[in-house]
Amino acid sequence: MAATLPPQFEVVDRPLDTQMTISMGPQHPSTHGVLRLELVLDGEMIVKCTPDIGYLHTGMEKLFEYKKFQQGIVITDRMDYLNPLGNNLAYVMAVEKLLGLEIPERAQTIRVLMCELQRIASHLVWLGTHALDIGAMTVFFYCFREREKILNMIEAASGGRLTPSYFRIGGLMMDLPAGFERRCQQFIDKFLPAVDEFHTLLTGNRIFQRRTQGVGIISAEDAIDWGLTGPSLRGSGVNIDVRRTDPYTGYEQYDFEVPIETGCDVWARYIVRMRELKESHKIVRQGLGRLQPGPIKADAPKVVLPDREAMKTHMDALIHHFLIVAEGFNVPAGEVYHAIEGSKGELGCYVKSDGGPKPSRVHFRGPSFINLSALPLMAEGEMIADVVAIIGSLDIVLGEIDR
Amino acid sequence: MDIERQQEIAKQAAATTPAHSSDRPSVLAALQRENTDWAGEVIQAFGEITIVVPRGRLVEICTFLKTAPGLEFIMLSDLCGADRGPEEDPRFEVNYQLFSVTKHYRLRLKVLLAEDDPHVPTVTGVWRTANWHERETFDLFGVVFDGHPDLRRILLPDDWQGHALRKDFPLRGYEPYSLT
Numbered sequence: 001m002a003a004t005l006p007p008q009f010e011v012v013d014r015p016l017d018t019q020m021t022i023s024m025g026p027q028h029p030s031t032h033g034v035l036r037l038e039l040v041l042d043g044e045m046i047v048k049c050t051p052d053i054g055y056l057h058t059g060m061e062k063l064f065e066y067k068k069f070q071q072g073i074v075i076t077d078r079m080d081y082l083n084p085l086g087n088n089l090a091y092v093m094a095v096e097k098l099l100g101l102e103i104p105e106r107a108q109t110i111r112v113l114m115c116e117l118q119r120i121a122s123h124l125v126w127l128g129t130h131a132l133d134i135g136a137m138t139v140f141f142y143c144f145r146e147r148e149k150i151l152n153m154i155e156a157a158s159g160g161r162l163t164p165s166y167f168r169i170g171g172l173m174m175d176l177p178a179g180f181e182r183r184c185q186q187f188i189d190k191f192l193p194a195v196d197e198f199h200t201l202l203t204g205n206r207i208f209q210r211r212t213q214g215v216g217i218i219s220a221e222d223a224i225d226w227g228l229t230g231p232s233l234r235g236s237g238v239n240i241d242v243r244r245t246d247p248y249t250g251y252e253q254y255d256f257e258v259p260i261e262t263g264c265d266v267w268a269r270y271i272v273r274m275r276e277l278k279e280s281h282k283i284v285r286q287g288l289g290r291l292q293p294g295p296i297k298a299d300a301p302k303v304v305l306p307d308r309e310a311m312k313t314h315m316d317a318l319i320h321h322f323l324i325v326a327e328g329f330n331v332p333a334g335e336v337y338h339a340i341e342g343s344k345g346e347l348g349c350y351v352k353s354d355g356g357p358k359p360s361r362v363h364f365r366g367p368s369f370i371n372l373s374a375l376p377l378m379a380e381g382e383m384i385a386d387v388v389a390i391i392g393s394l395d396i397v398l399g400e401i402d403r
Numbered sequence: 404m405d406i407e408r409q410q411e412i413a414k415q416a417a418a419t420t421p422a423h424s425s426d427r428p429s430v431l432a433a434l435q436r437e438n439t440d441w442a443g444e445v446i447q448a449f450g451e452i453t454i455v456v457p458r459g460r461l462v463e464i465c466t467f468l469k470t471a472p473g474l475e476f477i478m479l480s481d482l483c484g485a486d487r488g489p490e491e492d493p494r495f496e497v498n499y500q501l502f503s504v505t506k507h508y509r510l511r512l513k514v515l516l517a518e519d520d521p522h523v524p525t526v527t528g529v530w531r532t533a534n535w536h537e538r539e540t541f542d543l544f545g546v547v548f549d550g551h552p553d554l555r556r557i558l559l560p561d562d563w564q565g566h567a568l569r570k571d572f573p574l575r576g577y578e579p580y581s582l583t
Contacts, residue, residue, distance in 0.1 A: 054558040061543075062567055066574055097449050224478050224504060227532030238504070245507040336449045337500050337511065339480065348481050350498065365481035365500070373535040402558060 019047055026055050030133040030388040033398030035372070041384060049379040049387070051372055056402035064362035068328035069095055069353075070169055072362060077163040079364060080400035082125050085118040085154070086342040087400075088167040090349040090364070093248060094338035095169050098331050098353055099303060106294040107171040108249045113184075113287035114157065114166060115249075115340075116280040120191075121150040122343035122395075123273050123280075130270070130392035131202055134211050139201050146194050149187050156180060170304035171297035184288055191281050199274070212266040216378040216390035219264055226374035229367050230345025231276060232394055235269035237262035242341040254283050266393040273395070303329050328357030335361075344368050344395050366400035430510055433474060437467055453511040458523055461514055465529045468501060468510070476501040476510060479526070482536035484544040488570045494518040495546055499526070516546060525551040543568035 025036035034055035040048035060079065064072050076087035089111060096103065103111075128143035151161045156177050158164035166173050202208050218228070223236040233240060241258040243251040259275035261268035297304045305324055306317035323329075333355040339348040345367025352361040371394045379387050431445060431452065438460075446453040456464050468476040481500040488494070493515040501510045514523055525548040526533045537548040538557040545566035548554060556563060565572055 054556075054560070057558045059567060062572075062574060065570075100449075225531050227479060227530065240504060246509075334448050335453070335498075335511075336451060337481065337498075337509070339509075346480060348500065350481065350483055350500070352485055360487075361483075361485040363481070363483040363485075365483075369535065370532055373532065 018042075024387070026052075031391060032129065032396055035391070035396070035398055035401075037375075037387065039384065039387070044383050044385075046379050046382055046384060046387065049376045051375055053372070053398070053401050056398045058403070060403045061362055061364070064359055066358070068357050069331055069359060070324070070328065072359065073165050073168065074163070076364075077160075077165055078399060079366065079403060080342065080344065080347075080368065080397045081162055082122040082397055083118055083343045083347075084162060084164055085114050085166060086122075086340060086347055087364075088165060089115060089249070090338060090340045090342070090347045091351070091362070092167045092169050093340065094336050094349040094351040095331060096298075097336045097338055098334055098351060099169070099300070100332075101170050101298045101300055101303065103171060103249070103298055104295045105250075106292060107296045107298075109287055109290045109292075110172060110176060110296065111167060111249045112251065112254070113284055113291075114154070116283045116287065117150050117153060117184075119280045119343045120277055120284075121147045121154075123277055124150075126273060126343075126392075126395045127198060127202075130389075130395075131208070133388045133392045134208060136202060136205065136208060139198060142194070142197060142201065146191065153180065153183055153187065156183070168297075168304070170300055171295075175296050176291075181288060181291065184284070188281055188285055188288070192278065195274070195277050195281075203274070209267065211386075211389055212270060212393070213263070214265055214267075215382060215386045216266045216393060217264050218374060218378050222377060223264075223374070226377065227370040228345070228374055229370065230341065230343070230395075231259075231269055231272040232345065232371050234259060235261050235272045235393075236264045242339050242346050246339060248338075248340055254286050256280075256283050266389050269393040330355060330357055331359075339365070342367055344397070344400075345371060364400070364403060366403065368394070368396040368398075369401045372396050372401060430468075430474060430508070433471060434464070434467075437471075451509065451511060453513055455513045455515060458514050458516070461512075462524050462526060462529065464512070465499070465526050469529055473506075474503060475505045476503045477530075478502040478504050479530035479532050479536075480509070482526075482533055482540065484540040484546050484568070486544060486568060486570045489518070492517060495521055495544060497523055497540060497546060521546045522549055523547070524549050527551060542566070545569065 020041050022039050022041060023036060024039055025031040026034040036052040038050040038052060039046055060075050063075055072091060073088055076091045077084040079087050124143040124147040128140035131139035154164050155161045157180060158166035158173060218236055220236045220238050223233050223238060237260055239258060239260050244258055256279045259272045259279065261271050301320045306321050310317040311321045331353040333353055335352040337348055337350045339346050347367055348365030350363040351359055354360040378390050443457060444455040468474050479499065480502045483498050485496045485498065486494065495516040497514045499512040516523060523546060525537060535557060537551055538555060540546050541548060541554055542556040542558050543566055559567060
């Protein structure tokens with residue numbers, strides 16, 4: 001009987017006191033989606049951990065090749081669905097690099113502003129679910145209360161809460177709506193007390209400290225060798241942030257700190273993200289102060305859709321509108337790799353064009369994908385309950401891993 | 404914020420200022436100084452440098468770029484394959500995006516592969532992060548990384564037929580796939 005079963009179900013005759021293989025996921029709630037881990041256990045200790053991914057693979061990179069450049073933006077929303085504006089930005093900036101577009105000041109400021117709001121929203125989901133995984137349920141509700149305000153703002157600006165597609169090649173979809181600045185100001189005025197509230201709920205909690213300190217250790221050398229980026233790398237004491245090493249959209253003009261912790265464990269990564277919340281808040285505050293009236297689209301009529309009013313009154317604008325929508329625009333042949341600092345790490349976008357209106361190849365370097373590949377290194381030798389804490393500390397999104 | 408803290412931040416910011424573009428050709432010079440065969444075709448476009456390297460010397464070149472003082476590309480940011488289309492020769496390319504943690508510049512290495520011989524040596528011995536990248540490229544393009552410790556499909560099921568990102572693979576596949 002056993003011989004006819006597929007190998008993974010084969011009954012292996014072992015004495016009770018030796019190792020046991022269990023399959024964790026893909027429906028396990030604390031694997032943040034559809035991640036499956038194959039764990040070899042010795043008692044409660046993990047001997048071997050093999051992540052199995054691909055359950056959410058939807059062939060996005062294939063789909064890019066069949067869509068025009070501007071149509072690809074909506075696909076990026078669906079990759080890392082907690083940081084869609086970051087994905088938009090990586091893709092849009094890569095294409096803009098190929099086209100050589102100059103983005104107006106106001107559009108750049110709004111991009112920074114929205115990206116940092118999105119980073120806060122993404123970190124809030126991480127904080128809520130990470131605490132929930134470890135058993136602290138209350139934090140989740142407090143985080144989602146704050147996140148709701150950000151999603152409402154993103155909805156007001158773009159019309160979408162999770163899939164905004166707000167950044168377009170050459171600028172923005174549209175300008176910020178009336179009253180946005182007041183709303184944003186109200187949010188940031190109340191945000192710092194909210195962060196302190198999270199700290200009182202979680203940081204001083206002895207159970208949370210014991211569950212996270214000294215768990216999931218990865219040294220700085222290993223972290224770099226495994227390609228970890230973002231808060232997961234900075235929790236190991238490496239000072240790398242793409243906003244500093246390769247500034248884009250004017251990040252070099254903002255005053256913020258890159259939080260570094262040297263603990264190398266789950267706790268250090270937690271502290272890094274908690275401090276990043278405050279740094280992002282600082283950038284949002286500066287961005288609001290920098291907002292000046294001005295154009296939000298680049299001066300490139302063959303690439304950027306004209307304003308509605310111009311389209312109805314000017315013949316050339318109408319022709320450009322028709323051509324962009326019907327045929328797309330040609331992008332010079334070549335290849336670029338553009339990296340931005342997403343909420344989870346270095347989000348890179350490789351775009352290759354052969355001169356036509358559709359890309360020849362689009363590849364996303366998803367930070368979750370790389371960070372997850374280092375999971376076995378962190379999990380092996382730990383207890384099975386700690387895997388949940390380690391996965392939480394990596395802040396993975398399966399939509400981006402499987403693409 | 405106290406003054407010491409501010410100074411520390413200023414120092415950090417100064418230490419992480421991006422390298423000027425004038426430093427970048429030194430990578431190329433260092434490569435050519437080490438061995439004239441190493442840098443094949445060099446493409447400088449859109450502010451990025453791409454070096455086409457011979458397949459046989461890839462691991463040697465990567466090790467040099469990683470360890471040579473003044474270069475220190477100790478991080479592999481990304482690795483991805485690309486298909487130029489079935490009518491092209493060489494058909495496949497594998498792109499390596501390198502990042503220097505100390506100098507903060509980026510470099511792209513490119514290996515070109517013919518359709519009937521899509522083999523390339525693995526760089527998992529140089530950067531361990533290449534492991535999943537190479538599995539992904541193998542899965543979607545069918546490029547075989549010789550010496551890889553665990554070359555299995557990663558995104559698609561193990562019994563999948565064909566390589567989905569090849570240009571001659573239809574968008575909707577050959578037939579509906581069923582897990583049962």
